[in-house]
Amino acid sequence: MDTITGEEAGPDATLVPRWNETAQSHSQACVDPGEGLIDSSKLPVEEAVLTSAPSVPPPITRNHPVLLQVPLTTGTKTRQLTSQYKYEQWNFNGIVPGPFIRARVGDVVELSLTNRDKAGNPHNIDCHAFIGPGGGSALTTAEEGQTKTARFRLHYPGLYLYHCAAAPVPVHIANGMYGLMYVEPATGDLPPVDREYYVMQSEFYHEPPEIEDNGKLSSTVEFSYPNALREEPSVVVFNGHEAALTRDKPLKASVGEKVRIFFGNAGPNLTSSFHVIGSTFGKVYRDGDVVSPPGQFVQTTMPYFALKKVVWDI
Ligand SMILES: [Cu+2]
Incomplete structure (x- = not known):
């Protein structure tokens, strides 16, 4: 396997322009606006859950x-x-949506992306x-068989979307390459709750099934570029496929328990009006902002375009 380290890929990826000069002479260092120069290689190492x-x-x-x-692997999998x-x-770590990543402000994420896409x-x-540059895509673009590793310091708290940004970007997103990262504030996380869940809305665009040699319609359908350009999805789903939440892995809670939902809309095109039938959200942290006071007793909130996310407490 061809492995490219962060040093080869470029200088530390946490650079912001005003720190460029300092950091260029410390390629393994991270710069924090509040704390001065921090050597990321001296931080305790932890593998993300x-x-x-x-x-x-x-x-x-x-x-x-x-x-x-954070080790991520790209691949493809045909599923129902x-x-x-x-x-x-197209997936990260074999799943759509990709894995949920939880971190804390001040952490340095060492992201390793291995491309096992045989296509x-x-x-x-x-x-x-x-x-x-590119939210990391400039350093992490991996060809088939490559691993790219780069480090990124987390400066701000909140709920963030990650996705593949290889060209054409909407195709990689429409095929399933997205997930959520939650960065806890360094000053303390949200109040504890009984259960936390991860829900991602997205849409898929496919052609009609083709006729096979035996004269029957194929049970497998393929991506439709024209439908995606027209923003006419074939299906809109929560957590990657039909019935993911209603049949396969429903969100369970007992009466009286407090539930938090980390919600993302990967799109790539449609809006979302996520709500719970028969209840009201006690708090809504709009746009993934977990620092500002949340909205209270909200029935529906609208991440009105794709790539939005909210945190809900029911
Ligand atoms: Cu991709």
């Missing part, structure tokens, strides 16, 4: 930053998208929590 939807990693109990290792059709999804497509990570 990565979960598949609807599970969320447990809250972080430490009160110090770490070098948080709807009750009718199978579809080849030969390049892939990368554009994480909205990262500051730098």
Whole structure:
């Protein structure tokens, strides 16, 4: 396997322009506007807990930053998208949506992206929590068989979307390459709740099934570029496929328990009007902003375009 380290890929990816001069002479260092120069290689190393939807990693109990290792692998998998059709999804770590990543302000994420897509497509990570060219995509673009590793310091708290930003970007997103990262505030996380869940809305665009040699309609459908350009999805789903929440992994809670939902809309095109039938959200942290006071007793909020996210407490 061809492995490219962060040093080869470029200088530390946490650079912001005004710190450029200092950081260029310290390629393994991170710069923090409040704390001066921090050597990320001296931070304690921790492997991130990565979960598949609807599970969320447990809250972080430490009160110090770490070098948080996040290994991601790209690939493809044909799965049952709807009750009718199978579809080849492009994924991170074999799942759509990709794993939920939980971190803390001040952590340095050491992201390793290994491309195991046998179709030969390049892939990368554009994480909205990262500051730098392409949200990290400039450093993490991996060709088939490559691993790219880069470090990113987390400056701001909130709920962030990550996605593949290899060209054509909407195609990589429409095929399933997205997930959520939650960056806890360094000053203390949201109030504890009984259960936390991860829900991602997205849409898929496919052609009609083709007729096979035996004269029957194929049970597998393929991506439709024309439908995607017209923004006419074939199906809109929560957590990657039909019935993910109603049949496969429903969100369970007992009467009286407090539930938090980390909600993302990966799109790539449609809006969302997520709400719970028969209840009201006690608090809504709009746009993934967990620092400002939340809205209270909200029935429906509208991440009105794609790539939005909210945190809900029911
Ligand atoms: Cu990709």
